[in-house]
Amino acid sequence: MINFEYARANDVADAVRQIAADPTSKFIAGGTNLLDLMKEDVERPARLIDITRLPLSDVEETPDGGVRIGALVPNSDLAWHPLIAQRYPMLASAILAGASAQLRNMASTGGNLMQRTRCFYFYDTVTPCNKRQPGSGCSAIAGINRINAILGTSDTCIATHPSDMCVALAVLEAKVHVAGPGGERVIPFADFHRLPGDAPQRDTNLDANELITAVELPADGFAKNYTYLKIRDRLSYAFALVSVAVGLEMDGNTIRRARFALGGVAHKPWRDEAAEAGLNGKVANPEIFERAAGLVLRDAKGFEHNAFKIELARRTIVRALIQAAHGTPQSQNNKKIA
Amino acid sequence: MPRDRSTPSHRGDISRRTVLQGAVAVGVLTHGQAVSSATVAAEQGEASKPMAPYIGSATSRVDGRDKVTGGAKYAGEFNAPGLVHASVIGSAIAKGRIARIDVSEAISVGGVVAVLTHENRPPMADDDKAYKDAVAPDQGSPFRPLYDDRIRFSGQPIALVLAENSETARFAASLVHVEYEPEKHVTDLYSKLNDVVSLKAPAKPRGDTASALASSPVRHHGEYYVPIEHHNPMEPYASTVIWEGGGKITIYDKTQGVQNVHGYVCNVFNLKPEDVRVMSPFVGGAFGSGLRPQYQVVLAVLAARALERSVRVVLTRQQMYSLGYRPAMIQRIDLGAETDGTLNAISHDATTVTSQYENFHRNETTWSGLLYKSANAKYAHNLVRLDLSTSCDMRAPSATTGVYALEAAMDELAVALKLDPLEFRLKCYSERDQSSGLPFSSKNLRECYRQGAEAFGWDKRSPEPRAMRDGRELVGWGMATGIWEALQVPIAVRIALTANGHAEVSCATSDIGTGTYTIMAQVAADMLGLPLDGVDIRLGDSTLPQSPVEGGSWIAASVSNGIVTTSRAVLKELLRLAKEMPNSPLATAAPEEVVLSGGMIVSRRDAARAVSIADAMQHDGVDRIVREETTRFARDSSHAHNTHSAIFAEVKVDEQLNVVRVTRVVSAVAAGRILNAKTAHSQVMGSVVWGIGMALHEETLIDHAFGRIMNANIAEYHVPVNADVQDIKVIFVDEKDEIVNPLGVKGLGEIGIVGVAAAIANAIYHATGKRVRALPITLDKLY
Known part of the structure; x- marks a missing residue:
């Protein structure tokens, strides 16, 4: 240090x-x-x-029915905030699936977006890593890559983004408010995190001299039909092998609008609009869920130790969609997968 | 009352003693030596204030309050004026040499006192013998920290930055520049299977195993893999060396054996024994990793000698992975049986990992030889030398791993035989150690099976895999046997009894979190007829009476019987004094006829014949009786001495997602007399949790290209968390052992983990129909 x-x-x-x-x-x-x-x-x-000490710790309703979350709101406070717990339970659930109570008490909303990959090689300065030291090479591609990405990888980096909260924010289509020397701007969530490409050292499109001030949620919280299902190597306090956040708008058994995103599989929360669109207007059933999963994973590419994630992701997507469609979201505290 | 924290001492606190649930009356044992005064007193009725024995009771830890309030100080928490702080630099390569090490930038940082490397360290011994600690492997050349330019493993300490505070030391460490000359390293066990060191087989083979296997109608062959695992004790490795002046040092060290460290430090630095004192009043878990002196103590002493100042070295969590580990291993098991389940033959071979410089191994295959009735058995053990640090003992070394393979194989054979796994084991039940042919001093495994199965509800098990389910989850029930040795070691105990009814009991043993302070206080209180708070325990100090390292589950039996021996010596002296009193009611009493109870020397035959301890001592003008005795356990070559267990596990496995949950474990243990129902229960419960980790989570991941451990932290090296632990029931079956030692204590530190991983692996097979033979059973292996 x-x-x-x-x-x-x-x-x-x-x-x-x-x-x-x-x-x-x-x-x-x-x-x-x-x-x-x-x-x-x-x-x-x-x-x-x-x-x-900046005054960025408020959670407040916006005029258009959404919620604006100050960048410094701790993860714990956010998960248990009545507005979030009631109107955006998917977000609350995703937050509670992450880290430990102690870490959530310290971690901020903006910081959650900015956390860096847990790729083993990124953490060990002895090994080459393009994200840590551009141009040095990626050790994970031929190394221990069980926890690495299967979607959106590049020849230079197969790291994943570790956040749970961000997977829910991707589904909710949150907006990231940032302040910089030229004033404020708003970054749609889908554009906030990047794929590694040939610049894996850049995790996000935030400029080096910008500060996240708030995360804004649109009015639609998918509070009736949602889930956050996280599969990991132990039942708590581990990063996702695969996680899936789902928000559905249901009309009886029919899906009017579907959104879902994957965590643990890519350099950013992974959404696929084609797969989502394929669900819209359909009666919820395992076959269409399988088809949606197949679409999301059509370009998935496994490495020596993580190829299992493709099948795991397929099954996790299906289960998550069932949970959401049935209105039986995954509990984050009963030691059991629903 | 403030107490000198540097003196490890613990007074029993009777107010914190919980209900005497599960108390076992010590009674009069056949050997006639060990007699609980408390029991005798209880038999005497109201008049002599009956007192239930502490031995066996669920007494809370006497050091519990200090531990939870921060009063207990650990090795890295001791302080001294002008203390120098250190930061260790580890090697970036796995093999080769240091070509150049440039410390100039580091040394120029304000507050940096020195940077020690192999080039400027103070002198240290140059012969292997000096570095062979009491529990070093027989063969090899122990590692010498900062000795020369050779790199033997990734993470090897190559420099020590010393500064006025730890932040500066750590900062300056980032400024040390090292150039290496790397050599080709090998860290992959599988890549060296044709280059092994064959060891002498651990036990004599019997019969003709090859023929017996060939002619057996039902056979099983399986290959089982256990990865490298690390101990991950909560307390990091740390040493604080206090520079006392006059050539003397006091070392506060994290260790399982202060006298082992003492001897080692004296040898390595050619110091006089009286100039070195090693203290380890509290240990935050060690599990075998603290049996051998670890490199941080060498670094701390080197630095203290170089600077002639007090020095503290604390390893980071990541650096803890550059110490010893449970060796990775491949085990092959062949079993052959008759169709009725009669076991004909067992063949067990193990290939385990060690370093390039020492041959560490334990006897994985021994357990297969002794546990089950089988006329034919053979074993083989090979070592693979890799460019890693030397492997070492980790909880129930060899049994945790060897019995995992055996018990998984037994389950597979039971399936092939279409026999219930428990019924199969009962068919193979042996009343003798099958290797030696000796009867056991006690073996109540049958009762472990019975009580465990009953508590678990084993009789409701559907035999077929995938036959039981709960919603989306497949339910599996598995079981396994556990076995360990009842070991005991020579040990010395000193008791100082004062006329006011207070005893100080001393021994150089450790309490590595197991509850040694507490059981020592319990045994001493019973033997001396004192309340628990009348006993002070001193341990973890090399100047105290001799004790080997705390390990192998041998300390509870050894030190408690050591207290019995010394208590008898105290009693004998008290009786001598009592007899000198005019008209002594004990004038004709023999030492065997009296006990100490409620501050009195009392005749066992007639409770009315009693003399108070205070009177006896005052009459002779004695205010203090001090006795030190060494207990050497008679070599009993006519029995085998073992502890046993039966473990029953329930798993629920999500049928699509393969997420495994261990929902129930019943562990029934036969381990002789249980000294403390509460700490014993915790001991076994913790072992079961670790067994869950071994089965599902734990694996040290090495990138063989770098020869480097990549998950060297407890975020990525997974151990069970609360969510992974559900219902654990611990049963201690009654097992009287009047042979093993006077108190009938057999030890508990290891037995609880043995067999747990196999029971869970077997349950996963029962749930899913998939047999995973390579641990840990992560969900990807079930696809």
């Missing part, structure tokens, strides 16, 4: 000013991922800008 300077931002403008002045600095909120990475010498910021 290298030494670093510590500064506190007084307001959003000050935070943006400070980071623009020193591109080697990093914002810190909960620090649940950043500090780990610093201890491993993966992140070596010369300066940390503490943003925890």
Whole structure:
């Protein structure tokens, strides 16, 4: 761990000013991922800008019936916030499927979006990793890749995005509000995270001198027919091998509108509009769910240790769609897959 | 009252003693040595204040309050004026040499005191003998930290940065530049199967196994794999060396044996025994990883000697993976049986991993030889030397792994025989150690099977796989046998009894979290007829009476019987004093006739004949009786001494997703006298949890291209979390053993984990019809 300077931002403008002045600095909120990475010498910021005093901790309704979540709202507070628990239970469920209670207490909403991959090679500075050191090579492609991606990979990187919360935000089509030197802008969630391509060192389309200020949820929360189903190597406190967030708008047994996204399989929460569209207007049944899963996974590519994820993803998508269609969402605390 | 925390001492607290549920009366044993005063007192009725024995009771840990309030100090928490902090740098390569190591940038950082490498370290011994600690493998050349430029394993310590605070040390460590000359390394067990070291078979083969297998109508052959596993104790490895001046050092070390570390440090640094004191008052789990002195203690002493200052070295969680591990292994088992289930032959061979520089191995195959009735048996054991650190003991070494393979194979043979797995084991039940032919000092495994099966409801099991379900989940029931040795070791115990009815009981053993403080207090209180809070326990200090390392489940039996021996010596002296009193009611009593109870020396024959301890001592002007005795357990070559268990497991497996849940485990254990119903229960419950981890989660992942462990942290090295642990029931079956030792104690540290992984693996087969022979059984293996 290298030494670093510590500064506190007084307001959003000050935070943006400070980071623009020193591109080697990093914002810190909960620090649940950043500090780990610093201890491993993966992140070596010369300066940390503490943003925890900024007034970004509110959860408030928006005029169009949505909800605006301040970037500093802790994951725990968000999951248990009445507005979220009642109107966006898929989001609450996804948050509670992640990490541990202690980590969720510290982790912020904005930080959750910014967490970095858990690829073993990204964490070990002894091994080559294009994400950590562009151009050094990807050790995971021919290495231990059980936890790595099957969709949207490139020759330079097969890392996954580790977040559970973001998978739900992708389904909800949240908007990310950011502030930068040129003012504020809004990034649609689908455009926030990137695929690795030939620049795997860039996880997101956030500019280095921008700060996430809020995540905005549209009015539609899919509160009746939803689920977040996470499959992992133990029953809690592990990153997803595959996870699926589903939101359905049902009319009796008929699906009027479907959205679903996958976690644990790609460099970003993975959605496929063609697969979703194939469900719209259909009577919910396992066959159409199988077809949707097949569509999502049509280009999936496994590596030595993770090829099983393709079949696991197919089955998890089907189960998640059944859970959502039946209105029997996955519980995150009964030690049992529904 | 404030207490000197540097002195490990624990007073029993009677107020925290819980209900005496499951209490076993110690009674008068046939050997006539061990007599619980408390029991005798209880038999005497109201007049002499009956007291239920502490032995066997569910006494809460006497050190529990200190542990949960932070009062208990661990090796990395001791302090000294001017303490120097350290950061260890590990090798980035698995094999080769250090070509150049540049510390100039690191040393220039303000607050950095020194950077030690092989080039500038103080002198240390140059012969293997000095580095052979008491439990080192017989063969090989033990690792010498910072000794030379050779790299033997990835993560090997190659430099130690010393600074005025730990942050500076860690920062400066990032500024040390190392150039290596790498050599080709091999870390993959499977790539070296044609280059093995054959070991002498652990037990004599019997009969003609090859012919017996060939002529058996029902046969099973299976190959079973166990990956490298790491101990992951909660407490990291740490040593704080206090520079006392005058050439003396005190070392607070995380270890399972202070005297082992003491001898090792004296040898490595050519120090006089009286100049080194090793303390380890509390240990936050070790599970075998602390049996041998670990490299951080060498680094800390090197630094203290180089600087002539006090030094603390604490390893990071990641660095803990550069210490020992349970060796990966491939085991092949062949079984042959008659169609009625009579076992004809067992062949068990094991290929296990060690380093390039030491031959560490345990006897995986032994258990197959002794457990079941079979006229023919043979074994083989090969070692594969890899560019890793030396493997080491990890909870129930060899049995956890060997019995996993055996019990999985037995389940497969039971399926082939169309026999209930429990019925099959009862058919093969042996009243003798099949290898030695000796009867057991006690073996109540039959009762483990009966009580375990009854508690589990085994009789309701449908024999066919995939026959039981619960909604979307397939339900599987599996079982396995567990076995371990009832070991005991020579040990010395000192008791100082004062006239005011207080005893201090000392022994250099460790309490690695198992509850040694508590059982020592219980046994001493019963033997000396004192309340629990009248006993202080001192342990974890190399200056105390001799004790070997705490391991192998041998300390509970050894130290408790050691307390019995020394208590008898105290009693004898008290009786001598009592007899000198005028008109002593005990004038004619022989030592065997009296016990200590409620502060009195009491005749067992006539409770009215009693003298108070205080009176006896005061009459002779004695305020303190101190006795130290060494207990050597008679070599009983006419019996086998073992503990046993039966484990029954229920799993539920999602039929589409293959998510496995262990919903119920019943573990029925026969391990002689249980000293403490509460800590024993915890001990076995924790073992079962670990067995769940072994079956489903644990695997150290090595990238063979780098020769490097890639999941060296407890986020990615998975152990069970609360959600993975559901209903665990622990049963201790009654097992009187009047042969093994006077108290009939057989030890519990290991037995609880043995067989658990097999029971779960067998349950998964029963649920799914799929046999996974390579642990851990992650869900991808069920596709």
